[in-house]
Amino acid sequence: MTYCLAIKVNGGLVFASDSRTNAGVDYISTYSKMHVFGTPGERLIVLITSGNLATSQAVVNAIQRDLDDPSAPQNLNTFHYLFDAAHYVGHLSQRMQAEHGPVLKENGVSVEASFILGGQIRGRDPNIYMIYPQGNYITASPETPYLQIGETKYGKPILDRIVRPDTSIEDAARCALVSIDSTMRANISVGPPVELAIYPHDKLSLDQRLRFDYNTPFFSNLQKSWNKGLRRAFDELPRFDWEPPGA
Amino acid sequence: MTYCLAIKVNGGLVFASDSRTNAGVDYISTYSKMHVFGTPGERLIVLITSGNLATSQAVVNAIQRDLDDPSAPQNLNTFHYLFDAAHYVGHLSQRMQAEHGPVLKENGVSVEASFILGGQIRGRDPNIYMIYPQGNYITASPETPYLQIGETKYGKPILDRIVRPDTSIEDAARCALVSIDSTMRANISVGPPVELAIYPHDKLSLDQRLRFDYNTPFFSNLQKSWNKGLRRAFDELPRFDWEPPGA
Numbered sequence: 001m002t003y004c005l006a007i008k009v010n011g012g013l014v015f016a017s018d019s020r021t022n023a024g025v026d027y028i029s030t031y032s033k034m035h036v037f038g039t040p041g042e043r044l045i046v047l048i049t050s051g052n053l054a055t056s057q058a059v060v061n062a063i064q065r066d067l068d069d070p071s072a073p074q075n076l077n078t079f080h081y082l083f084d085a086a087h088y089v090g091h092l093s094q095r096m097q098a099e100h101g102p103v104l105k106e107n108g109v110s111v112e113a114s115f116i117l118g119g120q121i122r123g124r125d126p127n128i129y130m131i132y133p134q135g136n137y138i139t140a141s142p143e144t145p146y147l148q149i150g151e152t153k154y155g156k157p158i159l160d161r162i163v164r165p166d167t168s169i170e171d172a173a174r175c176a177l178v179s180i181d182s183t184m185r186a187n188i189s190v191g192p193p194v195e196l197a198i199y200p201h202d203k204l205s206l207d208q209r210l211r212f213d214y215n216t217p218f219f220s221n222l223q224k225s226w227n228k229g230l231r232r233a234f235d236e237l238p239r240f241d242w243e244p245p246g247a
Numbered sequence: 248m249t250y251c252l253a254i255k256v257n258g259g260l261v262f263a264s265d266s267r268t269n270a271g272v273d274y275i276s277t278y279s280k281m282h283v284f285g286t287p288g289e290r291l292i293v294l295i296t297s298g299n300l301a302t303s304q305a306v307v308n309a310i311q312r313d314l315d316d317p318s319a320p321q322n323l324n325t326f327h328y329l330f331d332a333a334h335y336v337g338h339l340s341q342r343m344q345a346e347h348g349p350v351l352k353e354n355g356v357s358v359e360a361s362f363i364l365g366g367q368i369r370g371r372d373p374n375i376y377m378i379y380p381q382g383n384y385i386t387a388s389p390e391t392p393y394l395q396i397g398e399t400k401y402g403k404p405i406l407d408r409i410v411r412p413d414t415s416i417e418d419a420a421r422c423a424l425v426s427i428d429s430t431m432r433a434n435i436s437v438g439p440p441v442e443l444a445i446y447p448h449d450k451l452s453l454d455q456r457l458r459f460d461y462n463t464p465f466f467s468n469l470q471k472s473w474n475k476g477l478r479r480a481f482d483e484l485p486r487f488d489w490e491p492p493g494a
Contacts, residue, residue: 157432182404221485234422236476238472
């Protein structure tokens, strides 16, 4: 499994992903699930992936081949709208799944993959899209300013409580890290390193791409601080009426 | 869907359940999922249910009929061990599922139900068991002193962080409420009223059985306090190195 998410706030976009992949419990490995494309000053596109690793890699390879091939009818640098890029990735995903799906299905393995694609094309607003395994896609909304793929449930409550469109981009990034930390604690199929990309509105390039292991000081301090803060919040909850007030 | 959980700490047991049931999104109703059995001073058994409502109700009805029928070969008052009671409930569940399962399956509906059974029989230790839809069952452990059924993922991180065997029974109860609150916020298929039963070790009867709606003062204060505490914990997280320290 995997856990990846993207957040869209007024100040820009945040992308975060874990790096664990597994085929059963006896083949666990580490792969980056965050891929960055674009031309500085013109467009920035981040793609994060979840699901079958071969499908995800094949899609990323096909994207790169189209970018390298001057005769390709379209590539991530030719689209005028981000949703066209999402459509293109959904189409590639369907193509890869169609090729290997039937054989894998016979072996009881899912060929499905999900993607989050986001970024900004010059002259347009930044946005994020989640691309389903079936190739269709949705965007975020002011009421739900985030998208998740993979093992999404453990890390959802904190996003619902904290993230609003006017949340600062750094707070959105911290919230993404807390959301991934909670998920890693609850589910062994989600693991470090955690990758984080912070894209400020209209920047058109990616300045902040960070990578955290458990022992990276910033991430380790964030985990300790969150644990301590949660513990204090818990200790300050109201007492039942039969408990002594100072209990 | 549903979310129910039980916690076993040194001081006793805690049971908590939501009350929402749904058949699709256009038939949502409210049912208690917490059932209490036993003889004060001799034994106390709490059963909480998740899954197909007809199966859950049929199991509870069968338990009650066996208790009322002097000729029944066994009932919840005759077992010397709690795990025998868990085995009995698993057997009843299998019997009910076998009767209605095939027809429901043809209609694409699952007949499955899960249960948590816990309590204490005089002279033995209190314990909790989770009974799978297949009728087999597991207990908790010092490392994982809780069991969950239904929509379990949203509310798991806070349990993992807070609950240990030496957690007080009131703290375990508060943690159960926070876990259910997080789940209700994240998933519309889990809803109030929330039922809470607190069973102190060796009490052999249930003194504290509470029921909370959103506007019950204790629950509403707990929600507000938790939200405020989480917000403060979040606001105190470390800043990124490019942020001004007071940001």
